[in-house]
Amino acid sequence: TSEPLKVAVTGAAGQIGYSLLFRLASGALGDRPIELRLLEIEPALKSLEGVVMELDDCAFPTLAGVEIGADAEKIFDGVNLALLVGARPRGPGMERGDLLSANGAIFTAQGKALNAVAADDVRIGVTGNPANTNALIAMTNAPDIPRERFSALTRLDHNRAISQLAAKTGAKVTDIKKMTIWGNHSATQYPDLFHAEVNGQNAAEAVGDQAWLENDFIPTVAKRGAAIIEARGSSSAASAASATIDAARDWLHGSAADDWVSMAVVSHGEYDVPEGLISSFPVTTSGGDWSIVEGLEIDEFSRARIDASTAELADERNAVTELGLI
Ligand code: NDP
Numbered sequence: 001t002s003e004p005l006k007v008a009v010t011g012a013a014g015q016i017g018y019s020l021l022f023r024l025a026s027g028a029l030g031d032r033p034i035e036l037r038l039l040e041i042e043p044a045l046k047s048l049e050g051v052v053m054e055l056d057d058c059a060f061p062t063l064a065g066v067e068i069g070a071d072a073e074k075i076f077d078g079v080n081l082a083l084l085v086g087a088r089p090r091g092p093g094m095e096r097g098d099l100l101s102a103n104g105a106i107f108t109a110q111g112k113a114l115n116a117v118a119a120d121d122v123r124i125g126v127t128g129n130p131a132n133t134n135a136l137i138a139m140t141n142a143p144d145i146p147r148e149r150f151s152a153l154t155r156l157d158h159n160r161a162i163s164q165l166a167a168k169t170g171a172k173v174t175d176i177k178k179m180t181i182w183g184n185h186s187a188t189q190y191p192d193l194f195h196a197e198v199n200g201q202n203a204a205e206a207v208g209d210q211a212w213l214e215n216d217f218i219p220t221v222a223k224r225g226a227a228i229i230e231a232r233g234s235s236s237a238a239s240a241a242s243a244t245i246d247a248a249r250d251w252l253h254g255s256a257a258d259d260w261v262s263m264a265v266v267s268h269g270e271y272d273v274p275e276g277l278i279s280s281f282p283v284t285t286s287g288g289d290w291s292i293v294e295g296l297e298i299d300e301f302s303r304a305r306i307d308a309s310t311a312e313l314a315d316e317r318n319a320v321t322e323l324g325l326i
Helices: 016-027 040-058 096-119 130-138 154-168 203-205 210-223 224-232 238-253 300-322
Strands: 005-010 032-039 062-069 081-084 123-126 151-153 181-182 190-192 261-266 276-288 289-292
Touching: 016 032, 016 040, 016 190, 016 224, 016 238, 032 040, 040 062, 062 224, 081 096, 081 130, 081 238, 096 130, 096 300, 123 130, 123 224, 123 238, 130 151, 130 154, 130 276, 130 300, 151 276, 154 181, 154 190, 154 210, 154 238, 181 300, 190 210, 190 300, 203 210, 210 224, 238 261, 261 289
Parallel strands: 005 032, 005 081, 032 062, 081 123, 123 151
Antiparallel strands: 151 261, 181 190, 181 276, 261 276, 276 289
16 A cells, blocks of 8 residues: 555654654655644644754655644644653652553543544554553553553564564574564563574573573663663663664564564463453564464563562552552
């Protein structure tokens, strides 16, 4: 079809947006023309206008149009894909409850707006933190959109895990398959080497070093964001944008054969993850739908880590329930 794919991006004037928009516009999701629909809060609209001037100046052949605004019901009208990047960052002295309620206001409103005006085939990817719980809030406030259309981003963690494993084993990133991030996109996430493969060999066996796995690999992946802030002086943005693209592209066009990806999606109780939480799983995608890879054996080590991360998600769900957000 030559109808443009309508893609909404929220927080479009932010750091991630500055990288994401140019990738989307230049064809990262395929040759189909794209219409960008960019949402920002009022004070950021002027800066967003500057970004749109730069988009114009790229003369991208795949960019069919750009619309900007601060009204979610206008911007989300007819969108096929919504990438929810904008979120309220944790400020000095802000408690966790303050953060959850600030983001709750954003994601309840955006869930309702998507419910009212998005296209019937809409897919919604949440990058803004706390991503899993923000996705849960949007999903719960959009009762007419199937729950399976919401996902939170753990693809950056997934890509970081692949990169760390490749460096450790001397393999190429393309030699690594079946990486999994389980749980929450937070420090409790569990990057799993017991089901990953390096050139067809079990990754934990290929590494052969449980101490590295526990004391280096897992914390390096989980704390990579902080390490980048420390080195760069600001948080990762280009890599977060790149992962947002990877996740959307695979969701719409399908994951590779003999491989899987990590996505935080609604649990139906798979792997004993409490029903209704948006938790990261190994998934395959095809025809715009995902399905959780089932039947993996989970040993005690992995079980404890998955349980710890999903317990944190359940706590966050309790907190936003108490705040009346869901
Ligand atoms: P960024 O573009 O750097 O980050 C946006 C969000 O993505 C943050 O919540 C951030 O989480 C999250 N994120 C997820 N993964 C990563 C990662 N690996 N590295 C860094 N961030 C990650 O933030 P900016 O402050 O530059 O931009 C945010 C924009 O959103 C602003 O322009 C603001 O005006 C806008 N906004 C728009 C809203 C709307 O459209 N209605 C609502 C709220 C904000 P974390 O905070 O943990 O770093």
